Amino acid sequence: MTLGKCITFAGQIKKNHATMFKVFKFGGASVKDAAAIKNLKKILSKPSDERLVIVVSAMGKTTNALEKILEAARNHSSDFTPLFDALKVFHYHICSELFETPPLSLFSQLEDIFQKLYFQLSISPDSIPYDEHYDQTVSFGELLATKIVSHYLIQENLSLKLVDARACLITDNCYRAASINWPQTCDAISTLKEQTTEKMILTQGFIGIANNGRTTTLGREGSDFSAAIFAHCLNASEVVIWKDVPGLLNGDPKRFSVTQKIDHISYSEAIELAFYGATVIHPKTIKPLQNKSIPLKVQSFNDPELSPTLIDNNPDYDNVVPSFIIKDNQMLISISPRDFSFMSESNLQEAFGIFHNLRIHANLIQASAISLSICIDENPDRLEALLKSFRDKYAVKYNSGLEMLTIRHYNEKLAAEASKGREILLEQRSRITLQFVMKTIGETT
Ligand code: ASP
Numbered sequence: 001m002t003l004g005k006c007i008t009f010a011g012q013i014k015k016n017h018a019t020m021f022k023v024f025k026f027g028g029a030s031v032k033d034a035a036a037i038k039n040l041k042k043i044l045s046k047p048s049d050e051r052l053v054i055v056v057s058a059m060g061k062t063t064n065a066l067e068k069i070l071e072a073a074r075n076h077s078s079d080f081t082p083l084f085d086a087l088k089v090f091h092y093h094i095c096s097e098l099f100e101t102p103p104l105s106l107f108s109q110l111e112d113i114f115q116k117l118y119f120q121l122s123i124s125p126d127s128i129p130y131d132e133h134y135d136q137t138v139s140f141g142e143l144l145a146t147k148i149v150s151h152y153l154i155q156e157n158l159s160l161k162l163v164d165a166r167a168c169l170i171t172d173n174c175y176r177a178a179s180i181n182w183p184q185t186c187d188a189i190s191t192l193k194e195q196t197t198e199k200m201i202l203t204q205g206f207i208g209i210a211n212n213g214r215t216t217t218l219g220r221e222g223s224d225f226s227a228a229i230f231a232h233c234l235n236a237s238e239v240v241i242w243k244d245v246p247g248l249l250n251g252d253p254k255r256f257s258v259t260q261k262i263d264h265i266s267y268s269e270a271i272e273l274a275f276y277g278a279t280v281i282h283p284k285t286i287k288p289l290q291n292k293s294i295p296l297k298v299q300s301f302n303d304p305e306l307s308p309t310l311i312d313n314n315p316d317y318d319n320v321v322p323s324f325i326i327k328d329n330q331m332l333i334s335i336s337p338r339d340f341s342f343m344s345e346s347n348l349q350e351a352f353g354i355f356h357n358l359r360i361h362a363n364l365i366q367a368s369a370i371s372l373s374i375c376i377d378e379n380p381d382r383l384e385a386l387l388k389s390f391r392d393k394y395a396v397k398y399n400s401g402l403e404m405l406t407i408r409h410y411n412e413k414l415a416a417e418a419s420k421g422r423e424i425l426l427e428q429r430s431r432i433t434l435q436f437v438m439k440t441i442g443e444t445t
């Protein structure tokens with residue numbers, strides 16, 4: 001038996017920790033300035049036997065900035081260079097605060113990356129579809145962040161290798177929402193593991209590569225999912241998502257004055273929360289971890305000594321803390337057959353066919369004998385097409401400017417408090433979940 005892979009201990013095969021990986025994910029806020037990157041280094045410097053894959057997002061609000069630059073670049077009548085220059089200044093400013101003496105080799109590599117970005121932005125919008133152009137340009141946020149962060153960490157003597165995620169994350173070519181080719185991705189990650197001698201591997205979140213060689217992205221906030229993919233393929237011991245909040249909270253602190261940390265929930269509960277619109281973890285993150293029972297922790301970046309939220313197979317604590325999820329800009333559409341017939345299975349099939357064809361996702365569905373109500377995200381671009389599809393056979397009513405509130409593990413007192421001052425247009429409850437579609441009283445829609 002080869003020592004190093006596993007060791008026999010009291011009759012049991014035990015995994016040797018020196019060969020196991022943990023995966024850490026640092027989002028934009030954790031690399032938003034030099035102080036944050038220094039804090040990241042402190043976290044990585046904690047003694048540990050395990051090896052690490054570190055997944056890093058674009059710095060601060062860089063992805064939003066790149067979206068705006070691309071918009072300007074594709075608009076013939078506007079000039080993208082001032083926004084492009086501002087992005088450059090932002091990154092170079094972080095470098096100037098991070099390094100005492102300007103690291104010339106880093107600067108020349110950054111210059112090279114910016115030149116490539118400029119080239120992509122200069123491509124005529126007529127010769128490349130928007131989604132493809134988006135992935136070829138917005139992906140530069142992650143490339144810049146990882147170049148700077150890895151340079152700093154190596155200079156600080158961490159045993160670390162920068163790996164381009166596009167050497168591992170193989171996807172289809174569905175730009176902006178690429179799907180992972182799992183067999184190819186896991187093969188590539190296994191090869192990477194075998195060929196890397198450094199203790200830590202640093203790579204980009206959010207980006208991958210299609211078999212046609214083009215860069216792809218996994219959808220906004222997709223770096224959590226990247227971390228889960230690496231963990232799944234490496235059979236990692238755990239994933240830690242480092243956040244600028246103390247853990248998973250039971251409501252968005254921007255919307256609720258009092259929030260509570262959730263200490264422990266199951267994968268299934270986390271999937272439910274993400275499904276109803278909780279944005280703290282990317283919805284695709286949980287499944288790859290659940291399939292291999294890899295624990296996920298959400299830990300405070302600013303206060304790493306705080307105990308993290310733990311997400312694993314154990315459902316015993318799911319109902320300890322009720323969770324509140326608000327979705328804004330909702331629209332409630334009600335349709336009923338013009339011939340006053342029942343909302344039959346065939347009517348329902350037809351109605352859902354229309355939503356499906358227009359790629360409109362139903363956030364909540366309620367059917368009665370003669371009508372169907374569906375709550376959707378407001379989408380002015382598709383509304384006309386939607387109304388047109390229904391008008392011949394159905395009477396259609398709709399309200400816009402609504403909120404959808406979901407409470408998991410509710411009680412009546414919480415429900416009354418959360419809907420105070422609101423008119424409830426639709427309510428749906430199961431034993432565990434209560435949902436209101438509501439508007440602020442006095443608002444006209
Ligand atoms: N930088 C990307 C975004 O902001 C991916 C991520 O942060 O997870 O959407």
Ligand code: MG
Nearest residue numbers: 028057058063
């Ligand atoms: Mg980001």
